[in-house]
Amino acid sequence: MRIAIIQFGGTNCDRDVLHVLKNVMNVDAELVWFKDKNLDCFDGAVIPGGFSYGDYLRAGAIAARTPIMDSVRKMVSEGKPVIGICNGFQVLTESGLLDGALATNSYPKFLCKWTHLRVDNTDTPFTSRFEKGDVIQIPIAHKEGNFYADQSAISDLNKNNQVVFRYVDEDGTADDESNPNGSKENIAGIINSSRNVIGLMPHPERASEKVLGSDDGLKIFQSMVDYIQTLQ
Amino acid sequence: MLPENDLKIITEEMGRKPNLVEQGCFLNLWSEHCSYRSSAPLLKTFTSTGERVVIGPGDDAAIIQFDDEWVLALGMESHNHPSYVDPYNGAATGLGGIVRDILSMGARPIALMDPLYFGPLNNSKNLYLFEHIIEGIAGYGNCIGVPVVRGEAFFDDSYSGNPLVNVVCIGLARKEYLITAKAEKAANKLVLMGATTGRDGLGGASFASRDLSEEAESEERPSIQIGDPFTEKLLIEATLEGIDKGYVKSCRDLGAAGIVGASSEMASKGNLGAYMYLDNVMLRESGMKPFEILIAESQERILLEVEPENVDYMLDVAEKYELSASVIGELKNDQKYTAEFDDEIVADMPVKLLTEGCPTFERPSTPPSSQNIGAKPEFPYDLKTTVIDVVSSYNTTSKNWIYSQYDHEVQIRTAVKPGDDSGVLRISGNRGLVVSCGCNPRHTLLDPYKGGRGTVFENAMNLAVKGGKAIAMVDCLNFGNPEKSDIYWQFKQAILGLGDCARELSIPVVGGNVSLYNESEERGTAIAPTPSIGLIGITDDVAQVPTSYFVNEGETIILVGKTHDELGGSEYYNRIGYRIHGNTPDVPDNAESILDGVRKAVISSKVSSAHDVSQGGLVVALCEMCDKIGAEVNLNSVGAGLRTDEILFSESHARAIISTSEPVYVRQMLADIPHAIIGSTGGQLLDITHDDQEIVLTLDEISNARSSLKRLMTE
Numbered sequence: 001m002r003i004a005i006i007q008f009g010g011t012n013c014d015r016d017v018l019h020v021l022k023n024v025m026n027v028d029a030e031l032v033w034f035k036d037k038n039l040d041c042f043d044g045a046v047i048p049g050g051f052s053y054g055d056y057l058r059a060g061a062i063a064a065r066t067p068i069m070d071s072v073r074k075m076v077s078e079g080k081p082v083i084g085i086c087n088g089f090q091v092l093t094e095s096g097l098l099d100g101a102l103a104t105n106s107y108p109k110f111l112c113k114w115t116h117l118r119v120d121n122t123d124t125p126f127t128s129r130f131e132k133g134d135v136i137q138i139p140i141a142h143k144e145g146n147f148y149a150d151q152s153a154i155s156d157l158n159k160n161n162q163v164v165f166r167y168v169d170e171d172g173t174a175d176d177e178s179n180p181n182g183s184k185e186n187i188a189g190i191i192n193s194s195r196n197v198i199g200l201m202p203h204p205e206r207a208s209e210k211v212l213g214s215d216d217g218l219k220i221f222q223s224m225v226d227y228i229q230t231l232q
Numbered sequence: 233m234l235p236e237n238d239l240k241i242i243t244e245e246m247g248r249k250p251n252l253v254e255q256g257c258f259l260n261l262w263s264e265h266c267s268y269r270s271s272a273p274l275l276k277t278f279t280s281t282g283e284r285v286v287i288g289p290g291d292d293a294a295i296i297q298f299d300d301e302w303v304l305a306l307g308m309e310s311h312n313h314p315s316y317v318d319p320y321n322g323a324a325t326g327l328g329g330i331v332r333d334i335l336s337m338g339a340r341p342i343a344l345m346d347p348l349y350f351g352p353l354n355n356s357k358n359l360y361l362f363e364h365i366i367e368g369i370a371g372y373g374n375c376i377g378v379p380v381v382r383g384e385a386f387f388d389d390s391y392s393g394n395p396l397v398n399v400v401c402i403g404l405a406r407k408e409y410l411i412t413a414k415a416e417k418a419a420n421k422l423v424l425m426g427a428t429t430g431r432d433g434l435g436g437a438s439f440a441s442r443d444l445s446e447e448a449e450s451e452e453r454p455s456i457q458i459g460d461p462f463t464e465k466l467l468i469e470a471t472l473e474g475i476d477k478g479y480v481k482s483c484r485d486l487g488a489a490g491i492v493g494a495s496s497e498m499a500s501k502g503n504l505g506a507y508m509y510l511d512n513v514m515l516r517e518s519g520m521k522p523f524e525i526l527i528a529e530s531q532e533r534i535l536l537e538v539e540p541e542n543v544d545y546m547l548d549v550a551e552k553y554e555l556s557a558s559v560i561g562e563l564k565n566d567q568k569y570t571a572e573f574d575d576e577i578v579a580d581m582p583v584k585l586l587t588e589g590c591p592t593f594e595r596p597s598t599p600p601s602s603q604n605i606g607a608k609p610e611f612p613y614d615l616k617t618t619v620i621d622v623v624s625s626y627n628t629t630s631k632n633w634i635y636s637q638y639d640h641e642v643q644i645r646t647a648v649k650p651g652d653d654s655g656v657l658r659i660s661g662n663r664g665l666v667v668s669c670g671c672n673p674r675h676t677l678l679d680p681y682k683g684g685r686g687t688v689f690e691n692a693m694n695l696a697v698k699g700g701k702a703i704a705m706v707d708c709l710n711f712g713n714p715e716k717s718d719i720y721w722q723f724k725q726a727i728l729g730l731g732d733c734a735r736e737l738s739i740p741v742v743g744g745n746v747s748l749y750n751e752s753e754e755r756g757t758a759i760a761p762t763p764s765i766g767l768i769g770i771t772d773d774v775a776q777v778p779t780s781y782f783v784n785e786g787e788t789i790i791l792v793g794k795t796h797d798e799l800g801g802s803e804y805y806n807r808i809g810y811r812i813h814g815n816t817p818d819v820p821d822n823a824e825s826i827l828d829g830v831r832k833a834v835i836s837s838k839v840s841s842a843h844d845v846s847q848g849g850l851v852v853a854l855c856e857m858c859d860k861i862g863a864e865v866n867l868n869s870v871g872a873g874l875r876t877d878e879i880l881f882s883e884s885h886a887r888a889i890i891s892t893s894e895p896v897y898v899r900q901m902l903a904d905i906p907h908a909i910i911g912s913t914g915g916q917l918l919d920i921t922h923d924d925q926e927i928v929l930t931l932d933e934i935s936n937a938r939s940s941l942k943r944l945m946t947e
Contacts, residue, residue, distance in 0.1 A: 009554065010462050012377025016644045033552070049642075051375040054462025107946065110370050110637045141374070141639040206641045211658060211775045213649075 001228050003029040004042040006072070006088075008063045012050035013085065013205060020208040020221060021046075027225055034063070039071040043228045044081040047072070047088030049141070049203060059102065059144045060090030069095050079231070081125045081224050082197045086142055089189070089199030098192055098199045099157065100149035105142070106182025112141040114213065115180055115202060117188050118168040121161050124191050125227035126198045129219040135172045136216035138202040140180060140188075145201040147183035147190075154184055165189035165200055234259050238590075245585050253571070253579045256523045257586060260489040261496065264748055267590035270714045271746045274594065274724055278731045282740035284703050291413050292333040292485055293403065294742035296704045298770070302660060303410060305339035305403035308706040308766050310747040314457070315368075315397040319361045323368030323397045324459035325531050330401040331378060332485035332534060335468055338411035338475045339403025342643055343657055344373055345669040346399050347384040347708070347764045351392030353626060353944060361395050363945070368459075369399075370637040375461035376468065380638035381646055381655030384670030387626045388806075390677075390760040393752030398708040398745075400669050400766030404659065411475055413484040415502030415563050420481060421543050422495055422506065422561035425550050426467045426533035428516035429491070432457050434528055463532040463555070470553040471534055479542040479549070486533040492526040492586075494535040495561055496569050500587040505564035510573040514556045522573040537563065595714055597721035603678070605800065606813035612877055616927050622803050622881060623855045624937035626944075628848035633942040647774040653694040653844050656774050664774035666700025668767050672847065673760035674801035675883070679816040680722045680761050683801075684729020689819045689827075689885050690846055691767040692737055696827045697842040697888050698777050699835040700769035705734055707744035707765045712751045712758030722761040723748075730763055737824055739767070771835075778834055780843045781859035785914040787840060788895035789863060792830055792907045793887030794820065795850065795871035795879055803848045804881035817883045822905065826886045829905040836901060838894045845887035851880040851920065851927075853889055855934045858918045862931055865911035867922040876925040 003021055007014045014031055021029035029046075032039065039045065052063035063069075069091075076082055076097060084092040092098040105111055117138055119130040130136070149157065157163050165188040169178040174186040181201075189200025204217025234242075234255050242258055243249050250258060264270060280288040286303055287295035293307035311326020327344065334341045346369055351358035373380050378401070474480045482502070484494040491513065499506040510525050520528075538546045543559060550557035564570075569586055571579040582589075612618040622628060635650035647664065648656035657665040668691040676683025692702050707730060712719040734741050750759040771777070799805050800814030820826070833839050845853040854865060871879040891913055892898045899907070918929045 009466050010375065012375075012465065012642060016642070019644060035552070050377060051462065051465070054375060054460070054465075056462065109367070110374055110639070112639045112641060113636055139641050141641060203641065206644055209644070211647050211662065212641075212644055213647075 001028060001043050001232065002041060003027060004032045004039055004045040005029055006032050006034060006045060006047050006068060008034045008052035008066065010051040010054050011048055013048040013203065016205045017046050017048045020205045024208055024218065025221060025225065034066050034068045037067050037071055039075055044224060045072060045075055047084040047091050049086030049088060052087055052091065060087055060094040063091045064094035076197055079196055081227055083126060083224060084199040085203055086201055089201055090144065092197060092199045097197050098190060099153055100147055100190065102144045103146040103148045104144050105146050110143040111180055112139065113180055114139045116168050116170050116178065117165045117202060118172050118174065120166055121164045124164060124195055124198065126220050126223050127164060128223040128226055133172060135168060135170065137214040138204055138207040138217045140202045142201055145181045147187040149184060157190055160193060162191050162193065163187055164191050164198060238262055241591065242585065245582065245589065250581065253523045254581050256527060257492045257579060257581065260527050261493060261586050262590040266488050266493060268746055269590050269592050270595050272592040274727045277727065278741035279735050280741050285740050285742055287412065289743045292336045294704065294706065295337060295410060296742065298659060299663065301406060303405050303407050304768065305334045305337040305405060306704055306706055306768060307333045307743055308398065308400045308708045309333065309745050310708050310710060311397045312394065312710065312747050312750055315365055315395055316361065319364035320368040321458050323365040324372035325457045326397050327369055327372045327399050328459050328461065328464050328531055329485065329487045330399045331376065331464065334401045334403035335471055336413065336483040336485045336534060337403065337405065338409045339405035340472060341378045341401055341468065342404045342645060343402045343655065343667065344378055344380045344399060345382040345667060345766055346380055347670045349386045349388065349391045349396035349673065349762055351395065352387050352389060358392060365395060365397055366634050366637055372459050372461045374639040376465045377642045379640045379642050379646055380635065380650065381640055381657060382650055382667055382669055383635065385631050385634055386673060388673060388760055390757055393755040393757065394750050394759050396710050396750065396759065396762055398764045400706060402667065402768060409475055411480055411483045413498050413501055414482055415498040415504050415537050416481045418504055418563050418565040420537050420539050420563045421559045422563065423536045423538050423543065423546055423557055424513060424533060424560045425470060425536060425555055425557040427460060427463050427530055428514045428556050429525060429528050429530045430516040431520065431524055431528060432530050434524060457529055457531045460532055466553040466555055467532050467534060470549050470555055474536065474546050474549050479538055479546045480536045481539065482537040484535050486535060488529065490527045490529050496583050496586050498535065498537065499563060499569065500583045503567065505566040505568040505583050506561050507564050508561040508571040510571055512558045512560045514558055522571060522578040526571065595720045596717045597724050598717040599721050600718060605815055606810065609808055609810050611875060615877060615925060618877065619851050619880065619927055620933065620937050621807055622848050623852055623934065624940040625803055625807060626941050627803055628852045629940045630938045631941065633945050648698065648777055652780045654698045654700060656698055656771065656777055658774045662773045662775050664771055666695045666698045666769045666771050668694035669765065671762060671764045672801065673762045674806060675816050676726055676763060677760040678801045678812060680725035681729040682816045682818050683761065684726040684763050685733040685819045686817055686885050687763055687765055688730055688733035688737065689823055691765060692827055693844045693886065693888060695767060695769040696831040697834060697844050699771045699831055701831060702737060702739045702767050702769040704742045705739050705765055705767050706742060707763060708747065709744065710747045710750055710759060710762040710764065714748045719758060726761050726763040730765065733819060776837055778839050778842045780841065781857045782841050782861040782863060782891055782913045784840050784893065785861060787891040787893050787913045788909055789865065789911045789913060790890045790892065790895065790898065790907055791870060791887065791910045792890060792902060792905065793826055794884065794906045795874065795882050795887065796884045797874055797878055798882050798884045799878060802881055802883045817885050819885050823886050826905045829902050830888050833890060833898050833901045838897050839890050839892050841891045843889050845889060846883060849881040849883055854918060854920065855938065857889060858931060858934055861913050862915040862917045863911055863913045865920045867910060867920065869908045870910065876922045879922060
């Protein structure tokens, strides 16, 4: 099993994800520069956080239009799991692989903060190791993380069980107080309808070792690896 | 204009009058900013050697041994003047500059600290500078993916019209990949990589060596560089890749004095010369004159020495990252600095004269006439109100509005987050770094020697409460106009204070920066003397670090150290208008044993929380610790003979508060140093008694006072 970690110019969480996959989980993972267009030999991909193209134009907009995204689309069509974290989530919405958009935070400044998330769907390749309703701790760090979609799209996401993570308080309640960025219905992460592409604003790789404050995020990567094993 | 005396020296040495291009080069390289002309003799008094020091002062950054495998790069910079003129870009490019200093040693930048000094937030100009300086640091640091893990924000009248932006950067490298700025061999090529060169930042080095006038805001705009963090991030990766592959022989960041600064210093350090092809410099605007090309301070550029056979490979690396790169010069054996443009020799100077020829000297210094410590204030009419006033002061309150804008988690090393005594970074396994920064300008204003000593000690205590032992220090000396003898006296005394305390604690001073002429014409003021430092230490176990707030009920609270009548320069005295009254806190004689005692207790794993006592005094420290759990405290055994307000607000050094469930064991470890049990943890109140006084604060009242800055900025 091999997992690709895709690097655009300005990606800055690539080496952090590599550390977690390789050193913490002992999984074969590799950094792939966006000019290398072939992803056929990989079984899954991570689009990590950072500032691809400096967030110029719009966060994720330029990266979403690079040729490597065609290879990512091919992976997706083959049913392989793809996870986009923070800027990676922005790239996935900009490329149309996920619904909605990430607008500027309601308080329009960058916000780095530990948040509580509720796992609302455990029937995905990325959350099988959780129990439904689990409250986990993972930090966010973004200026454009305010998830937006129009009301009918939000209804569809809810109806199809595509909302995977919501921002909550430590008791699991999703309200305005526990919403760090103004996201619609406290949405922190969603999955596509064929359930192999997930995007989330919080950074699970930053919560994968206890010494950093939490290892709740590790289960996301572990679930993904479990899923790849079932495919093989 | 080159000072007359400088022109005379240069003319004598060169045997002819330098032409205008050459004069421009000398003007910038011989500026205070580049040549430390009136500070060098004083800086030599620092002890800069130690068993862990691999490279001391003089290169882009210092190199410190971490373990057998890893070395640390350490540097500190200021970007004060530009941040007044354009707060966002001034702060951003200041950060970018120190990051490239670390990078040019072959180290990956892994952490930043930002000691910042602002005018009071009671007018729109200061608020504007504050908000945009923070945003500039966040915008640049977040994008390049280097976490700000510790900082300081200090507010004082003297920074109105002259805010200070200091930045410490720490890098990490495998020992075998170290690179210096010392050029290795004649015939090797000089490759300029990164952004293109434009007119931005023309003459920044000489700009920074003058006072700030209000017109500076409009007139000096061409001196301000615009930051492009995306290019910086690419430059970091491309440079490290070039070094990793062995293409880079030596390297220097382009900062002050641009191309001529970097190239002449590399050649000079290697006892070589350089021949520059200015036509090969990739420009972003047309019609640039050779002088402008030489000294422009366009950001995000780096100069690499590459062997001729590796030039194409290095250019390929640059292309991978979509960076401009070209060969702009060649090293020579002749120790001359020659520049060619449009088939003409436009400059031809002895390289050592340019880089080392600047005369350095001490200036006259006069101490102030003897100071009266003044009368004591009356006892507060309502002590609780006074306590809340000091706790909610922007100097002592929580700075989370600032650091929540910084991505302090990226690179997944940050074990202890900002807002604590020190940042703690995981480096290798559970071994890590403990880092702190800042100074107390008000103590230093009253007594620069004591303020200097206190600065080092206070930061060392920040490390000790996290179990860290200091291994190296850098400084950023921000002062007013050194041509005034009272300012030069402050400068000299503060340096002596820093140096003496560092020696007492066996901490080598491995590098730093001097920022003079911090005076505001707009306000007619000089800044309070601000000898800010960055201190790094090591710990064997980043997972075994006590919190800075109480976490368990029913624990014994111990105060380490003695509380004296030392309220001079305190937050309390400043709040009530006693700015220059009182005794300045002094570091006690047994300072090192107190640090050792605290550190031993902390690493014994019998201590669940530990916190340094500093600005605002004991009561502010206690409020900070009562974040989730309250405490009952009696101070009758503290500060014999002092009034209650003096005990609460004294800023005596060498104090820390510890909580433990095993007081007998911990007290044995503290047997040789002064300490006292002052209470126990528990409940939802902070209840402090002393003689017939009692102050009771609810945790909500404390939390409310501690969120004053966030409230100001968000409501």
